[in-house]
Amino acid sequence: MQAFDPTALKGDLSAARFEPGPTEDKLILNMGPQHPSTHGVLRVLLELDGEYILRAEPVLGYIHRMHEWIAEQKTYMQFMPNMGRVDYLHAMAWNWAYAGAVERLTGLEVPLRAEYIRVAVTELNRISSHLLWWGAYLLDLGAFTPIMYAFEDREILLDILQDVTGSRLTYSYFTFGGVYADVPETFASRCLAFVRRLRSRLPMYRDLVTDNVILRGRCEGIGEMDVELARRYGATGPMIRGSGAPLDTRRAEPYGIYGSLEFRIPTYPQGDAMARYMVRMDELATSLDIIEQVVTNLPEGPIAAKAPKTLKPPKGEACFAVEGARGKIVVHVRSDGGPKPYRVKLRAPGFSNLSVFCELAKGTLLADAVSILGSLDLVIPEIDR
Amino acid sequence: MNPELLLSLDHPLTRLVVGLVGVFAFVGLNALVLVWVERKVAGHVQLRPGPLHVGPHGLLQPLVDAVKLIGKQLVTPTGSDKVLFWTAPILAFAPVTVCFLPLPFDPHLAPIRLNLGLVLILAFSGLGVLSLCLAGWGSNSKWGLLGAARAVAQSVAYEVPLLLAVMAVALTAGSLDLYEITAKQGGWPWQWYGVKNPLAFFIFLVCAVAETNRAPFDLPEAESELTAGFHTEYSGMGFGLFFLAEYANMIVVSGVAAALFLGGWQGPFLSGILWFLLKIYCILFFIIWLRWTFPRVRFDQLLNLSWKWLTPLALLDFALAVVVAGLGG
Amino acid sequence: MIPAFVAKLGAVCVAPLDHATTGMTLSVTVAPEGIPAAVTVLDQEGFLLEDVMASDLTEGFEIAYHLARLDGVSRLVLRTTVPHDAPSVPSISAIYPGADWHERECFDFYGINFVGHPNLHYLLLPEDFDGHPLVKAEKARKSLAELMPLSYLVDCGLAQPEAPKVKPAPVRKAAPKDA
Numbered sequence: 001m002q003a004f005d006p007t008a009l010k011g012d013l014s015a016a017r018f019e020p021g022p023t024e025d026k027l028i029l030n031m032g033p034q035h036p037s038t039h040g041v042l043r044v045l046l047e048l049d050g051e052y053i054l055r056a057e058p059v060l061g062y063i064h065r066m067h068e069w070i071a072e073q074k075t076y077m078q079f080m081p082n083m084g085r086v087d088y089l090h091a092m093a094w095n096w097a098y099a100g101a102v103e104r105l106t107g108l109e110v111p112l113r114a115e116y117i118r119v120a121v122t123e124l125n126r127i128s129s130h131l132l133w134w135g136a137y138l139l140d141l142g143a144f145t146p147i148m149y150a151f152e153d154r155e156i157l158l159d160i161l162q163d164v165t166g167s168r169l170t171y172s173y174f175t176f177g178g179v180y181a182d183v184p185e186t187f188a189s190r191c192l193a194f195v196r197r198l199r200s201r202l203p204m205y206r207d208l209v210t211d212n213v214i215l216r217g218r219c220e221g222i223g224e225m226d227v228e229l230a231r232r233y234g235a236t237g238p239m240i241r242g243s244g245a246p247l248d249t250r251r252a253e254p255y256g257i258y259g260s261l262e263f264r265i266p267t268y269p270q271g272d273a274m275a276r277y278m279v280r281m282d283e284l285a286t287s288l289d290i291i292e293q294v295v296t297n298l299p300e301g302p303i304a305a306k307a308p309k310t311l312k313p314p315k316g317e318a319c320f321a322v323e324g325a326r327g328k329i330v331v332h333v334r335s336d337g338g339p340k341p342y343r344v345k346l347r348a349p350g351f352s353n354l355s356v357f358c359e360l361a362k363g364t365l366l367a368d369a370v371s372i373l374g375s376l377d378l379v380i381p382e383i384d385r
Numbered sequence: 386m387n388p389e390l391l392l393s394l395d396h397p398l399t400r401l402v403v404g405l406v407g408v409f410a411f412v413g414l415n416a417l418v419l420v421w422v423e424r425k426v427a428g429h430v431q432l433r434p435g436p437l438h439v440g441p442h443g444l445l446q447p448l449v450d451a452v453k454l455i456g457k458q459l460v461t462p463t464g465s466d467k468v469l470f471w472t473a474p475i476l477a478f479a480p481v482t483v484c485f486l487p488l489p490f491d492p493h494l495a496p497i498r499l500n501l502g503l504v505l506i507l508a509f510s511g512l513g514v515l516s517l518c519l520a521g522w523g524s525n526s527k528w529g530l531l532g533a534a535r536a537v538a539q540s541v542a543y544e545v546p547l548l549l550a551v552m553a554v555a556l557t558a559g560s561l562d563l564y565e566i567t568a569k570q571g572g573w574p575w576q577w578y579g580v581k582n583p584l585a586f587f588i589f590l591v592c593a594v595a596e597t598n599r600a601p602f603d604l605p606e607a608e609s610e611l612t613a614g615f616h617t618e619y620s621g622m623g624f625g626l627f628f629l630a631e632y633a634n635m636i637v638v639s640g641v642a643a644a645l646f647l648g649g650w651q652g653p654f655l656s657g658i659l660w661f662l663l664k665i666y667c668i669l670f671f672i673i674w675l676r677w678t679f680p681r682v683r684f685d686q687l688l689n690l691s692w693k694w695l696t697p698l699a700l701l702d703f704a705l706a707v708v709v710a711g712l713g714g
Numbered sequence: 715m716i717p718a719f720v721a722k723l724g725a726v727c728v729a730p731l732d733h734a735t736t737g738m739t740l741s742v743t744v745a746p747e748g749i750p751a752a753v754t755v756l757d758q759e760g761f762l763l764e765d766v767m768a769s770d771l772t773e774g775f776e777i778a779y780h781l782a783r784l785d786g787v788s789r790l791v792l793r794t795t796v797p798h799d800a801p802s803v804p805s806i807s808a809i810y811p812g813a814d815w816h817e818r819e820c821f822d823f824y825g826i827n828f829v830g831h832p833n834l835h836y837l838l839l840p841e842d843f844d845g846h847p848l849v850k851a852e853k854a855r856k857s858l859a860e861l862m863p864l865s866y867l868v869d870c871g872l873a874q875p876e877a878p879k880v881k882p883a884p885v886r887k888a889a890p891k892d893a
Contacts, residue, residue, distance in 0.1 A: 029527050064838040142681025148431035214680050233812035234763045253787045316863045319737035336856045345767040355815045367683045
């Protein structure tokens with residue numbers, strides 16, 4: 001290998017380090033960071049032979065904001081809004097993971113009403129995340145219409161969540177010991193109306209889009225992976241459920257009241273992009289079932305446990321795992337007894353999911369790489385933190 | 386030369402010049418209308434109204450967009466081949482206008498009767514591929530290159546079944562002159578070649594959508610994969626010319642389809658140019674509808690479809706047409 | 715209940731943890747050189763690698779590998795501490811390919827050198843960045859005794875268990891004076 005000579009640079013350091021393969025007939029292409037299909041500022045260096053991908057290497061860091069350093073400078077509650085910015089599509093799950101970790105450290109017990117509300121808003125958020133994923137995935141594949149339909153459904157959802165939390169996207173609704181504010185009286189009825197509406201729309205999505213022969217041709221057999229690969233890379237969520245293993249944190253490590261709720265874990269054995277697609281579409285139905293159960297049985301009571309204004313958890317460490325839309329989110333907090341955390345580690349599911357991409361993309365066509373990236377459901381700010 | 390004859394429409398040269406002017410006007414006006422139709426159909430398919438504010442129901446939107454495109458800065462990328470780069474849009478647009486001449490709008494309004502009208506159209510629409518090639522290569526951009534490579538392979542693949550389907554109809558009609566082929570059909574649907582030979586009609590439509598690079602076969606400009614494919618580096622009127630050429634091409638293939646398969650200007654009553662325009666717009670609406678409904682096929686699936694399915698079917702259809710023509714004639 | 719395979723990990727200290735209060739079930743501390751062997755055992759047991767994180771303590775950089783079972787609640791933390799001036803630990807990216815990026819992230823933030831890593835360059839920080847942001851100032855560092863609860867320190871032999879508090883004998887009230 002030649003010594004790295006920065007004066008002979010063509011392109012930047014990442015491109016220079018991505019050496020071309022043995023023959024000169026290969027095309028080195030930079031997909032991103034500005035590209036319609038990379039879902040955020042992701043850059044993928046590709047070595048192509050015609051349209052076949054020989055090597056793929058993602059380059060990260062274009063939206064790295066050093067959240068873990070910010071955590072050490074702020075008090076525990078001051079850091080909560082950052083959780084909404086890590087994965088803006090499933091902000092409630094990150095809220096929950098962080099609040100849960102701190103509650104474990106402090107020994108705060110969350111009242112029952114707050115637990116029910118937490119489940120309801122997190123599942124609503126999961127639906128909005130999956131709808132956006134679905135629309136964006138089909139946009140990548142060239143169908144310009146489903147995203148409009150998905151966003152129409154999402155608007156209703158966002159209106160519900162706006163009345164509850166005040167935000168449309170980057171929620172910061174959880175507090176240590178419960179939730180920040182109570183839900184309005186119309187919450188249950190609006191949720192149920194939305195559940196009915198989306199349930200009536202899902203068959204149309206299936207007939208028009210999922211059963212479309214062109215879509216099946218673009219997704220079936222693409223990006224096949226098995227459970228062993230997922231385990232060794234740490235890929236969780238629909239990645240591993242689409243490969244046949246029914247691993248869902250809500251069932252494996254129940255948190256909140258998930259242990260007492262009835263819901264199905266969709267699993268498909270094929271391991272390709274179509275299986276992951278079907279897992280997420282079925283998860284929409286699962287989330288609707290959960291919301292229905294939770295919202296019809298909302299108990300009365302306080303919405304947050306009493307906690308001091310500036311929380312000082314006793315020394316120790318705790319982590320909390322939550323099933324996010326993309327996979328298992330784990331927030332790990334180490335406390336030294338002071339008002340600011342000593343160390344916060346954010347385990348993003350997308351980080352591990354994207355690392356499998358290098359293996360999945362080898363030998364596929366460029367169009368398939370786009371399809372695989374879409375089936376990974378990436379949100380780059382979560383990966384870069 | 387008799388000057389008065391020159392001024393009247395009986396002189397072939399005058400007819401041709403007037404016809405060309407008429408064609409340019411038709412193409413320009415229709416392209417604008419088609420842009421509006423596309424955006425409105427797209428909007429309504431996507432549950433939104435489309436252009437609404439500029440003019441009544443957004444009718445002036447394409448005009449304003451054209452003015453905007455003309456006003457933009459023309460950027461030539463560094464390292465690009467300037468000659469190729471700027472020849473490409475002109476080469477995309479110019480041949481298509483010639484293709485309008487043989488289209489049988491109305492038997493009384495023919496600017497020129499060409500007994501090889503069909504061949505002229507097929508020949509000049511083939512030049513469109515060359516422009517995509519020049520655009521992709523001349524851009525000095527890898528994305529453009531990939532788009533150009535895809536465009537060439539796609540065009541070549543879909544020319545073959547297209548030609549075979551057209552030949553089948555020409556054989557049945559016994560002529561390559563679009564006016565004669567139309568005249569052989571009647572005003573009622575059961576007299577159309579589209580009903581008598583539906584396989585050829587289906588193959589022609591699929592190939593037409595592929596030849597004009599419309600979704601689901603719009604790989605050369607696949608937005609989500611190749612940024613913008615062969616026209617990534619074009620701005621302003623350069624892009625505008627490609628855009629216009631795409632719509633003009635669409636109108637040409639719709640015109641050929643209407644003439645070959647839907648009876649052209651003939652209608653159950655009041656035959657004339659209005660029927661022809663109505664049929665063209667029906668096919669155009671169908672093509673636009675396809676774009677907003679389906680995702681994009683993958684490149685190898687595209688070529689598979691053409692070489693493994695459409696070409697054998699088109700050959701079969703052609704053989705059947707030969708047999709039928711032999712038995713009948 | 716400590717599972718049988720733990721005996722094969724070559725642990726310096728094994729501390730069971732309460733999942734309800736910490737989210738983890740077991741903490742195993744090994745020496746830095748023993749990491750690849752321990753991770754190989756866990757790979758054979760079928761653990762999923764969730765995370766590789768590091769913290770800056772006075773004793774050095776504590777690297778923690780979080781592994782979880784595919785079925786059921788079982789999060790194991792494999793820890794090791796490397797000194798500040800020579801932060802070097804063997805890489806496990808050959809055993810768990812997913813560790814590749816996690817180790818690069820630890821390198822980004824702490825400057826830990828993972829020996830045998832195929833591609834140890836900045837992952838999240840810019841390529842030409844200089845420094846490692848999460849390394850704390852000397853006086854801001856805390857030690858394990860200030861960061862971990864007493865039960866953990868006792869299990870690891872770093873502290874003595876608290877002597878059980880003895881209630882003082884009740885003081886006898888003075889007998890009322892005879893009237």
